[in-house]
Amino acid sequence: MAKAKVLGMMGDFAVAEAAKLCNPDVIAAYPITPQTIIVERLAEFVADGELDCDYICVESEHSAMSACYGASAVGARVYTATASQGLALMIEIVYITASARFPVVMTIANRALSGPINIHCDHSDAMLARDSGWIQVFAEDCQEAYDSTIQAFRIAEDKRVSLPVMNCLDGFVLSHSIEPVTTLPIEDEETLDGFLPVRDPLYKLDVDAPIAQGLLALPEFYMEIKRGQQEAHLKSIDVIKEVIQDFGDRWGRYWPVVEPYQMDDAEVAVVTIGSSTGTGRAAVDELRAEGKKVGLVKLRCFRPFPVKDIQAGLKNAGAVGVCDRSVSFGSTGPVYADMAGAMVGRSGPIVKNFIIGLGGKDITIDTFRTMYDNLYADLAKGEVEEPVEWIGVRGE
Amino acid sequence: MTIQDEYRKKGWKDLPPGGIVDRPATARDYKTGTWRAFRPIRNKDKKICQNPEACLVCWILCPDAAIIRVEPNELEFDMDYCKGCGVCALECPLKAIEMEQE
Numbered sequence: 001m002a003k004a005k006v007l008g009m010m011g012d013f014a015v016a017e018a019a020k021l022c023n024p025d026v027i028a029a030y031p032i033t034p035q036t037i038i039v040e041r042l043a044e045f046v047a048d049g050e051l052d053c054d055y056i057c058v059e060s061e062h063s064a065m066s067a068c069y070g071a072s073a074v075g076a077r078v079y080t081a082t083a084s085q086g087l088a089l090m091i092e093i094v095y096i097t098a099s100a101r102f103p104v105v106m107t108i109a110n111r112a113l114s115g116p117i118n119i120h121c122d123h124s125d126a127m128l129a130r131d132s133g134w135i136q137v138f139a140e141d142c143q144e145a146y147d148s149t150i151q152a153f154r155i156a157e158d159k160r161v162s163l164p165v166m167n168c169l170d171g172f173v174l175s176h177s178i179e180p181v182t183t184l185p186i187e188d189e190e191t192l193d194g195f196l197p198v199r200d201p202l203y204k205l206d207v208d209a210p211i212a213q214g215l216l217a218l219p220e221f222y223m224e225i226k227r228g229q230q231e232a233h234l235k236s237i238d239v240i241k242e243v244i245q246d247f248g249d250r251w252g253r254y255w256p257v258v259e260p261y262q263m264d265d266a267e268v269a270v271v272t273i274g275s276s277t278g279t280g281r282a283a284v285d286e287l288r289a290e291g292k293k294v295g296l297v298k299l300r301c302f303r304p305f306p307v308k309d310i311q312a313g314l315k316n317a318g319a320v321g322v323c324d325r326s327v328s329f330g331s332t333g334p335v336y337a338d339m340a341g342a343m344v345g346r347s348g349p350i351v352k353n354f355i356i357g358l359g360g361k362d363i364t365i366d367t368f369r370t371m372y373d374n375l376y377a378d379l380a381k382g383e384v385e386e387p388v389e390w391i392g393v394r395g396e
Numbered sequence: 397m398t399i400q401d402e403y404r405k406k407g408w409k410d411l412p413p414g415g416i417v418d419r420p421a422t423a424r425d426y427k428t429g430t431w432r433a434f435r436p437i438r439n440k441d442k443k444i445c446q447n448p449e450a451c452l453v454c455w456i457l458c459p460d461a462a463i464i465r466v467e468p469n470e471l472e473f474d475m476d477y478c479k480g481c482g483v484c485a486l487e488c489p490l491k492a493i494e495m496e497q498e
């Protein structure tokens with residue numbers, strides 16, 4: 001009987017191991033920091049004969065996603081990874097892949113977009129693809145990044161979904177940090193013991209049963225096609241939850257789309273996404289030891305945006321701070337914008353936005369202490385004076 | 397019924413996923429003539445294109461292959477595909493074609 005192993009792996013290695021386990025037919029990728037290790041590792045697996053897969057070395061990320069699109073169109077299981085400028089370069093085909101309803105799994109090792117050029121973590125790259133139609137999942141730690149990768153293939157390829165999935169892990173904070181990761185004890189590698197069957201595509205390019213794909217759609221069809229795309233995306237939340245449940249029932253690790261932490265009696269709460277969640281939990285523990293009733297809500301699945309789960313997760317908190325590791329210039333952080341939308345028409349908590357950790361700026365327990373302090377101050381006043389606060393920026 | 401007509405009757409729930417057309421070789425059914433704002437007409441004063449000197453400039457230059465040689469020197473517009481670009485009218489050396497608003 002196969003046994004789960006606990007291995008010390010940095011996030012990139014964990015993701016590569018998970019992708020290998022899922023047996024992709026095609027990988028088309030171009031290296032970019034801090035994702036490079038993932039595709040290098042996968043290239044090694046292929047070169048060493050450990051993974052039977054067409055590994056396409058392309059000349060750019062635009063070509064990488066184009067090759068992924070083509071491979072998915074003929075029914076292959078497809079994987080790629082990128083970050084920052086790489087995602088920016090491939091974005092044209094990123095949108096097209098989602099609108100064609102082609103499943104592809106792509107890991108983003110989140111890195112700030114230029115300029116100024118920077119290699120460290122924030123979420124501006126993933127948020128660039130926020131409206132692309134990809135499912136977007138953010139990992140808190142390396143174990144989650146590993147498990148999310150395996151879940152992603154099942155979600156993407158489910159016929160009810162048939163959409164590409166973007167798995168985000170914070171650059172360097174997770175991609176280059178070694179953590180204990182428990183691997184899956186798999187007997188039947190062909191189907192991961194039935195969890196991940198061989199892909200049965202919604203439709204595919206097939207010379208024996210031809211269809212036309214990638215067509216022009218003018219006003220009389222474009223909006224109808226987009227409406228269908230939106231429906232598939234919104235409904236995918238049910239499949240995502242089903243897959244999370246099945247994964248948890250099999251291997252004991254559940255990763256809910258929204259995870260409240262110490263929220264039952266919380267007076268103030270922050271909403272986090274990605275690796276800062278771990279720091280936030282530590283801050284909650286410290287503040288709770290000091291008698292402050294603070295809580296945290298981790299948002300794991302950002303697209304589709306789980307409106308009902310987030311509303312339920314906030315319980316009775318009086319003031320909620322939404323952390324964004326990116327900003328929509330001229331407006332607010334993107335997570336906050338969705339959260340504010342989820343609150344419209346509800347008598348709920350005071351909601352404000354914290355912009356934190358841009359370009360790899362450290363997010364520490366003190367960052368969270370400042371945010372909780374400010375939330376308590378707002379709660380006492382009963383209103384938010386500064387709806388968007390930049391925390392940890394010099395001169396503020 | 398063309399596939400375009402068939403799909404036009406369908407709401408978003410009934411169209412195939414991903415903007416595909418679920419059978420091959422349907423491009424011919426797509427009548428690009430519906431895009432036209434101006435239509436080419438023969439200039440009634442000039443007797444042209446039925447005569448042996450038809451130069452076929454319009455036939456060569458039409459970007460939609462919407463000018464058809466029904467006889468070696470007799471040309472017709474295929475209004476299913478003519479997009480009304482006006483290239484034929486502009487290029488005809490004898491000004492035998494005019495554009496008229498649809």
Ligand code: SF4
Pocket residue numbers: 435436457458459460461462463473477478479480481482483484485
């Ligand atoms: S108007 Fe344009 S498309 Fe129509 S016949 Fe003339 S050249 Fe061809």
Ligand code: SF4
Pocket residue numbers: 444445450451452453454455471487488489490491492493
């Ligand atoms: S370009 Fe003018 S003259 Fe020449 S074939 Fe066409 S209509 Fe006739």
